[in-house]
Amino acid sequence: MRRVHLPETLVEQYHAFTSGDAEPAVPRDAATVILLRDGASSPEAYLLRRQTSMAFAAGMYVYPGGGVDPRDVDAEVSWVGPSREEWSERLGVEARQAAALVCAAVRETFEESGVLLAGPNADEVVADTTGEDWEADRSALEGKELAFTDFLARRGLVLRTDLLGAWTAWTTPVFEPRRYRTWFFVASLPEGQRTRDVSTESDEVVWLPVADALAQADAREIAMMPPTYLNALEVVQLASVADVLADAAGRRVAMFTPELTDEGEGPVLSVPPEVRPLLEALDG
Numbered sequence: 001m002r003r004v005h006l007p008e009t010l011v012e013q014y015h016a017f018t019s020g021d022a023e024p025a026v027p028r029d030a031a032t033v034i035l036l037r038d039g040a041s042s043p044e045a046y047l048l049r050r051q052t053s054m055a056f057a058a059g060m061y062v063y064p065g066g067g068v069d070p071r072d073v074d075a076e077v078s079w080v081g082p083s084r085e086e087w088s089e090r091l092g093v094e095a096r097q098a099a100a101l102v103c104a105a106v107r108e109t110f111e112e113s114g115v116l117l118a119g120p121n122a123d124e125v126v127a128d129t130t131g132e133d134w135e136a137d138r139s140a141l142e143g144k145e146l147a148f149t150d151f152l153a154r155r156g157l158v159l160r161t162d163l164l165g166a167w168t169a170w171t172t173p174v175f176e177p178r179r180y181r182t183w184f185f186v187a188s189l190p191e192g193q194r195t196r197d198v199s200t201e202s203d204e205v206v207w208l209p210v211a212d213a214l215a216q217a218d219a220r221e222i223a224m225m226p227p228t229y230l231n232a233l234e235v236v237q238l239a240s241v242a243d244v245l246a247d248a249a250g251r252r253v254a255m256f257t258p259e260l261t262d263e264g265e266g267p268v269l270s271v272p273p274e275v276r277p278l279l280e281a282l283d284g
Helices: 008-018 084-091 095-113 132-142 148-155 210-218 226-235 241-249 273-282
Strands: 028-038 043-050 065-067 158-160 164-171 180-188 202-209 260-262 267-269
Touching (some): 028 226, 043 226, 084 164, 180 226, 180 241, 226 273
Antiparallel strands (some): 028 065, 260 267
């Protein structure tokens, strides 16, 4: 079976941990959104290349996302779509944690792309977030000067949780010094909205056909963390964004923690059982 290419820094961290030079870190909850739009022949994904100075996933191409802010659920937020209890079942966590993850997914997407999955009511989505007032709020959210719940309440917006789909969940391997329990969501770029290169944590943003992103990662032209690559590998099996969202609607995700084992030819990453056939198919 084809191996998932491992960044050299991850291999170095693995050896440091197995030699007893490092202690396991406590993982932090996070949410990531695979933001999609339909391309000429297949879905395209919005990717950011993280600054090489970042402590986690430096230089990697990633989807918009980040850690949960406790303030994401400190106040009641106007909510449409699946209930907190339904999200609890989909994500495999209790209802309050599910609400925090959904809020974090929407907030981080806005912070890192300018795309906001919210609207004035259950049937509408904000049409344009490119104005100076929107940018001021986005910057304040990113700088933790503004709570997401306060932002939505002040603008009279409801969270459109129906625009999100649950996809997968990964915990950073035990040997990494910074660890996250990350729930991956999928979403379609809302009609009328545009992505913007706004994240201070990235030095490049790009829309790429998912198949092209995988091919470039295989050729080592771009670097991806294993969950980024394997989530893209699942998405590329589907012909349109509508198909991806329909697939997500039936998912109940379970947290997966990959392990590395050294089989003589270097460390090998374990993968979720559902993606093993996809990797084997690549070997043809």
